[in-house]
Amino acid sequence: MQTVLFAGQALVDCIFFGMEEKSQRVESITLAPGGEAYNGAVNFSRLGGRALLHCGLGRDVPGRLLETGAREAGVDLRAVVYREDAATPISGLFVDPDGERKSYVSRANDLPFFRPTLGGLSVAAATMSSLFRPPFLDPEICLSFARQVKESGALLLADTKMPRGADPGLSDYRALFSLLDFITPNETEAAYYTGYSDPRSSARALRELGVGTVIVKLGEKGCYVLPEAGEDFFLPAIPGPVVDGIGAGDSFSAGLLLRLLEGAPLREACRFATACASLTVAHRGATGGIQSRRQVEEYLDAHPVE
Numbered sequence: 001m002q003t004v005l006f007a008g009q010a011l012v013d014c015i016f017f018g019m020e021e022k023s024q025r026v027e028s029i030t031l032a033p034g035g036e037a038y039n040g041a042v043n044f045s046r047l048g049g050r051a052l053l054h055c056g057l058g059r060d061v062p063g064r065l066l067e068t069g070a071r072e073a074g075v076d077l078r079a080v081v082y083r084e085d086a087a088t089p090i091s092g093l094f095v096d097p098d099g100e101r102k103s104y105v106s107r108a109n110d111l112p113f114f115r116p117t118l119g120g121l122s123v124a125a126a127t128m129s130s131l132f133r134p135p136f137l138d139p140e141i142c143l144s145f146a147r148q149v150k151e152s153g154a155l156l157l158a159d160t161k162m163p164r165g166a167d168p169g170l171s172d173y174r175a176l177f178s179l180l181d182f183i184t185p186n187e188t189e190a191a192y193y194t195g196y197s198d199p200r201s202s203a204r205a206l207r208e209l210g211v212g213t214v215i216v217k218l219g220e221k222g223c224y225v226l227p228e229a230g231e232d233f234f235l236p237a238i239p240g241p242v243v244d245g246i247g248a249g250d251s252f253s254a255g256l257l258l259r260l261l262e263g264a265p266l267r268e269a270c271r272f273a274t275a276c277a278s279l280t281v282a283h284r285g286a287t288g289g290i291q292s293r294r295q296v297e298e299y300l301d302a303h304p305v306e
Contacts, residue, residue: 008127009129010070011033011105012033014029014031014091032288037129038053047290056114089105093246101245127257155181156181158180159249180210187199187219213228215270219245230266237277255277
C-alpha cells in the first residue's frame with residue numbers, strides 16, 4: 001500500500017447551518033475537525049490508503065481535537081509540526097440551506113511557523129492541499145516543496161483555493177506549474193485565475209503554464225478533464241442530495257489519488273473521485289460522508305454511468 005502526504009491546513013471548523021438573518025438564529029452549530037490537508041488525509045485513510053498529515057498545530061484544545069480525529073481515522077501524524085506558543089487555526093463557516101458557504105478565519109490561519117517540507121519522507125504522492133492560501137501562498141515556499149517532491153520521484157497534486165486579501169499573480173508561480181502532475185481547481189477558481197469562464201479555455205490556459213493534467217471541478221455538472229496526453233473529456237456528476245459543500249474537493253483529491261496510485265485509468269479514477277465528492281456533500285461536515293472504500297464502490301454500482 002502506497003503512502004500519500006497531505007500537506008496544508010488542519011483546523012477546527014465552527015459550522016453554522018441554516019442562518020436566519022431576522023431572528024439571528026441558526027438551525028444548528030457544530031464543531032468539527034477540518035482543513036484541506038486534514039480532510040484529504042482522513043478520507044484517504046478511510047478509503048484504505050496510507051495517509052501522512054503534514055500541517056502546523058498548536059499545543060491547545062483545538063490541536064488535540066484534530067489529533068484525536070486523525071488518529072481515529074488511522075492517519076499517520078509523524079509529519080505534523082507543533083508550536084507550543086501558537087494557536088491552532090479555527091474557521092467560522094456559515095452554510096445556507098442550498099449548501100453554499102462563507103468562511104471567516106483569524107490570523108492564526110496564516111501559519112507563520114509552518115513551512116511545508118518533504119523532510120526525507122518516502123511517499124508515492126503528495127498534495128499541496130491549499131494552493132494560493134497559507135501555507136502555500138509564498139511562491140518560493142511552494143517551489144521549494146514541489147522540487148523536493150519531484151526530486152523524490154513522487155506524484156504531485158495541487159488543489160487551488162480562492163485567495164484571501166492579496167491577489168497572487170500566476171506569473172509568480174510559473175516555475176511551480178511545470179512541476180505539477182495534477183491541478184484541480186473548481187470552476188470559479190479556474191475562471192478567477194485564468195480569466196476564462198469556459199472550463200475548456202481555463203484548463204488550456206493552465207496547461208500552457210506547464211501543468212500536466214488539469215481537472216476543473218464543475219459541482220453538480222461533474223468535471224472537465226484535460227489530460228497530459230490523450231483526449232479531453234467531461235464526466236457527469238452523480239445526482240444526489242446536497243447538505244453542504246464543505247470538503248467535497250478534498251475528498252475528490254483523496255479518491256483520485258487512491259485510484260491513480262492503484263494504476264486505474266484517468267477516467268475511472270475521476271469517476272471514483274466524483275463518487276467520493278457526492279457522498280461528502282450529502283452529509284454535514286467535511287469528513288462525515290466517507291466511511292469506507294466499500295461504501296464508495298457500492299455507491300458507484302448503484303449509480304452506473306448512463
